[in-house]
Amino acid sequence: MSRATTFAVQVQFGDCDPAGIVFFPNFSRWMDAxxxxxxxxxGVPPWRELVKTTGxxxxxxxxxxxxxxxxxxxGETLEVHTDIEEWRRKVFIQRHRVMRNxxxxxxxxxxxxxxxxxxxxRLRSIPVPDDIRTLCA
Amino acid sequence: MSRATTFAVQVQFGDCDPAGIVFFPNFSRWMDAxxxxxxxxxGVPPWRELVKTTGxxxxxxxxxxxxxxxxxxxGETLEVHTDIEEWRRKVFIQRHRVMRNxxxxxxxxxxxxxxxxxxxxRLRSIPVPDDIRTLCA
Amino acid sequence: MSRATTFAVQVQFGDCDPAGIVFFPNFSRWMDAxxxxxxxxxGVPPWRELVKTTGxxxxxxxxxxxxxxxxxxxGETLEVHTDIEEWRRKVFIQRHRVMRNxxxxxxxxxxxxxxxxxxxxRLRSIPVPDDIRTLCA
Amino acid sequence: MSRATTFAVQVQFGDCDPAGIVFFPNFSRWMDAxxxxxxxxxGVPPWRELVKTTGxxxxxxxxxxxxxxxxxxxGETLEVHTDIEEWRRKVFIQRHRVMRNxxxxxxxxxxxxxxxxxxxxRLRSIPVPDDIRTLCA
Numbered sequence: 225m226s227r228a229t230t231f232a233v234q235v236q237f238g239d240c241d242p243a244g245i246v247f248f249p250n251f252s253r254w255m256d257a258x259x260x261x262x263x264x265x266x267g268v269p270p271w272r273e274l275v276k277t278t279g280x281x282x283x284x285x286x287x288x289x290x291x292x293x294x295x296x297x298x299g300e301t302l303e304v305h306t307d308i309e310e311w312r313r314k315v316f317i318q319r320h321r322v323m324r325n326x327x328x329x330x331x332x333x334x335x336x337x338x339x340x341x342x343x344x345x346r347l348r349s350i351p352v353p354d355d356i357r358t359l360c361a
Numbered sequence: 362m363s364r365a366t367t368f369a370v371q372v373q374f375g376d377c378d379p380a381g382i383v384f385f386p387n388f389s390r391w392m393d394a395x396x397x398x399x400x401x402x403x404g405v406p407p408w409r410e411l412v413k414t415t416g417x418x419x420x421x422x423x424x425x426x427x428x429x430x431x432x433x434x435x436g437e438t439l440e441v442h443t444d445i446e447e448w449r450r451k452v453f454i455q456r457h458r459v460m461r462n463x464x465x466x467x468x469x470x471x472x473x474x475x476x477x478x479x480x481x482x483r484l485r486s487i488p489v490p491d492d493i494r495t496l497c498a
Numbered sequence: 499m500s501r502a503t504t505f506a507v508q509v510q511f512g513d514c515d516p517a518g519i520v521f522f523p524n525f526s527r528w529m530d531a532x533x534x535x536x537x538x539x540x541g542v543p544p545w546r547e548l549v550k551t552t553g554x555x556x557x558x559x560x561x562x563x564x565x566x567x568x569x570x571x572x573g574e575t576l577e578v579h580t581d582i583e584e585w586r587r588k589v590f591i592q593r594h595r596v597m598r599n600x601x602x603x604x605x606x607x608x609x610x611x612x613x614x615x616x617x618x619x620r621l622r623s624i625p626v627p628d629d630i631r632t633l634c635a
Numbered sequence: 636m637s638r639a640t641t642f643a644v645q646v647q648f649g650d651c652d653p654a655g656i657v658f659f660p661n662f663s664r665w666m667d668a669x670x671x672x673x674x675x676x677x678g679v680p681p682w683r684e685l686v687k688t689t690g691x692x693x694x695x696x697x698x699x700x701x702x703x704x705x706x707x708x709x710g711e712t713l714e715v716h717t718d719i720e721e722w723r724r725k726v727f728i729q730r731h732r733v734m735r736n737x738x739x740x741x742x743x744x745x746x747x748x749x750x751x752x753x754x755x756x757r758l759r760s761i762p763v764p765d766d767i768r769t770l771c772a
Contacts, residue, residue: 236531237545237556241648242409242655242709243418244546245484248425249393249649252386257510260572270573271511272379272518281380282511288385289426295484298534298653299544347382347432373668374682374693378511379518379572381683386512394647397709407710408648409655419648435516435671436681516683517692519758522699523663530660546653555654562659563700569758621656621706 226308226360229265231258233302233322245295251330252288255320258304259283259334262318266359283336284347286315290332300324308360309333314351363445363497366402368395370439370459382432388467389425392457395441396420396471399455403496420473421484423452427469437461445497446470451486500582500634503539505532507576507596519569525604526562529594532578533557533608536592540634557610558621560589564606574598582634583607588623637719637771640676642669644713644733656706662741663699666731669715670694670745673729677770694747695758697726701743711735719771720744725762 233254241247263283264270271282296302303323310317315337322330337349338356370391378384400420401407408419433439440460447454452474459467474486475493507528515521537557538544545556570576577597584591589611596604611623612630644665652658674694675681682693707713714734721728726748733741748760749767 234531236527237534238527238530238652238658238660240653242651242653243421243484244653245421247390247393247649248422249386249389252389253384253510253512256384256386256512257508260511264573272571284380284382284432285385285429287426287428289424291424292422295421297546299538347380371668373664374671375515375521375523375664375667377516379514379516381516384512390647390649393649394645397648401710409708434683436675517695517758519695521664521667522696523660523667526660526663527658530658558654558656558706559659559703561700561702563698565698566696569695621654 227262227266228305228307229258229262231261231304231306233304235296235298235300235302237298240298245297248292251290251292251322251332254302254304254322255290255332255334258306258320259318259336262306262308263356263360268356268359278353279340280338280350280353281341281347282339284339285334285336287335288332290330292330294324294327294329296322296324296329302329311352311357314349316352364399364403365442365444366395366399368398368441368443370441372433372435372437372439374435377435382434385429388427388429388459388469391439391441391459392427392469392471395443395457396455396473399443399445400493400497405493405496415490416477417475417487417490418478418484419476421476422471422473424472425469427467429467431461431464431466433459433461433466439466448489448494451488453489501536501540502579502581503532503536505535505578505580507578509570509572509574509576511572514572519571522566525564525566525596525606528576528578528596529564529606529608532580532594533592533610536580536582537630537634542630542633552627553614554612554624554627555615555621556613558613559608559610561609562606564604566604568598568601568603570596570598570603576603585626585631588625590626638673638677639716639718640669640673642672642715642717644715646707646709646711646713648709651709656708659703662701662703662733662743665713665715665733666701666743666745669717669731670729670747673717673719674767674771679767679770689764690751691749691761691764692752692758693750695750696745696747698746699743701741703741705735705738705740707733707735707740713740722763722768725760727763
C-alpha cells in the first residue's frame with residue numbers, strides 16, 4: 225500500500241468544449257498535476273530540484289488507461305484521489321480517481337518511470353529509487 | 362475494415378514541458394482532432410451541423426488506452442493515422458497511431474459513442490447510426 | 499469602484515514550457531477564469547444558467563492588453579486580483595493583477611461585452627445590463 | 636521593414652468553448668507558434684540549438700496587445716501573418732494578423748526580448764543580436 229493524496233480542481237469555462245462538458249484531455253492534465261502533487265506531498269523535491277542532485281527529470285508516461293463515467297462542467301469542484309497501485313523494478317502504476325463529491329467521474333491508471341538524461345541527451349528510465357519508494361509508502 | 366485517414370501535426374514550443382518534450386495530454390488532444398477529422402473526411406458533417414438534423418452532439422469518450430513509445434519535441438511534424446478498429450452496437454473503437462516518419466511514437470485506442478441530449482439535457486448514447494457507419498466503411 | 503475578488507492558481511508542471519517558466523497564454527487562461535469567478539462571486543449566475551433567462555452567453559473579449567513583469571514556475575501558488583476598472587455603455591474594462599505574495603508578476607486589462615445570439619446565430623453585444631452592473635458595484 | 640511569414644492553423648473542436656467559438660488564449664498560443672515559425676523561416680535555429688552556441692533560450696514576452704474582431708470555430712483554416720514592426724535596442728515588436736481568407740479575425744502586437752540565463756539561473760534580456768536582426772530583414 226502507498227500513501228494517498230487528494231488534489232482539488234476547479235473546472236473552468238475554458239476547460240469545456242462546445243458540448244458544454246470538460247474536454248477530456250484536461251482530465252489527463254489534472255491527473256498529471258495530481259501525480260506530481262502526490263510526490264511533493266510525500267516529501268520528494270520538485271523535479272527542477274531533484275534533477276540537480278540525482279539527474280532525475282521527472283516521471284514520463286509509458287502508458288495511460290482511463291475510463292470516463294460521468295461528464296463534468298465549469299463551476300464544479302472536483303477532487304483527484306491518487307495512490308500508487310503497484311511498484312515494479314523500473315516502473316510504477318499510479319491510480320487517479322476523479323470525484324465530484326461521492327460520484328466517480330473518471331478513473332485512470334498511469335504507468336510511469338523515473339527518467340534521467342544519458343550522455344547524448346536522450347531520456348532513459350532507471351530503477352525506482354529506494355528512497356523515493358520509502359517516502360511514498 | 363474502415364477507411365483510414367492521416368492528420369498532420371506541427372509540434373509547437375508551447376506543446377512541450379520543462380523536460381523539453383511534448384506534454385502528454387497534447388497527444389490526446391491531437392487524437393481527438395484526428396478523430397473528428399476522420400469523420401469529416403468520410404463525409405460526416407461537423408457536429409454543429411449534425412446536431413440540427415439528428416440531435417447528435419458528437420462522440421464523447423468512454424475509455425482511452427494509450428502507449429507512449431518515443432518522445433517528440435517542437436519543430437517536428439507528426440502524422441496521426443486513424444481508423445475504426447471495431448464497430449459494436451452502441452460504441453466503436455477508434456485507433457490512432459502517431460508517427461514521425463517511420464517511427465511509431467504513440468498509439469491510442471479510444472472507445473466512443475454517438476450521443477444526443479435527452480429531454481432533461483443529459484447526454485445519452487445511441488446505437489451507431491447505420492448511415493454514418495456506411496460512410497466510414 | 500467595483501468589488502474586487504481574488505482567485506487562486508496552483509501553477510502546474512504542464513503549464514510550463516521548455517524554458518521552465520509558465521507558457522504565457524496560461525496567464526490569459528487564468529485571467530479568464532478569474533473574470534467568471536468575479537461575476538459568480540458578485541452573484542451573477544454561471545453563463546449556462548444566465549442564457550436561459552436573458553439570452554446572455556457570456557462576456558467575449560474585444561481586446562486584451564497584458565504586461566509580463568516576472569516569470570512563474572510550477573509548484574508556486576499565485577493570486578489573481580480582479581476588479582472592474584470602467585463601465586461603458588456596451589463594454590467594460592476588467593483588470594487582473596497576478597501576484598506571487600507581494601510581487602506583481604503580470605497585469606492585464608480586458609475589454610469585454612455581454613453578448614447574446616441574434617436570430618441567425620451570430621454573437622451580438624448588448625448594453626451592459628443594469629442589474630448585473632449593480633451586483634458588481 | 637522585415638520579412639513576413641504565414642503560419643496555417645486548423646481550428647479544432649477542443650480549441651472552442653461552450654459558446655462554440657475559439658477560447659481566446661488559443662489565439663495567443665497560435666501567435667506564439669507563428670512567432671517561432673517566423674524566426675525559423677528566417678534561418679534562426681530552434682531555441683534548443685541556439686542555446687548551445689549563444690545561451691539564448693528564446694524570446695519571452697514583455698507585453699501583448701490583442702484585438703478580437705470576429706470569432707472563429709472548429710473546422711476552419713486560419714492564417715497567421717507575422718512580421719517585425721519595430722526593432723529597438725533590447726526589444727522588438729512582432730505583429731500577428733489572424734485571417735480567415737480576406738477577413739481579419741484578430742490582430743496582436745507582442746513585445747519580446749532575447750533572453751539568456753545569468754549565473755544564478757535567472758532570465759536576463761540582452762540586446763537584439765545583429766546577426767539575427769540581419770536574418771530577419
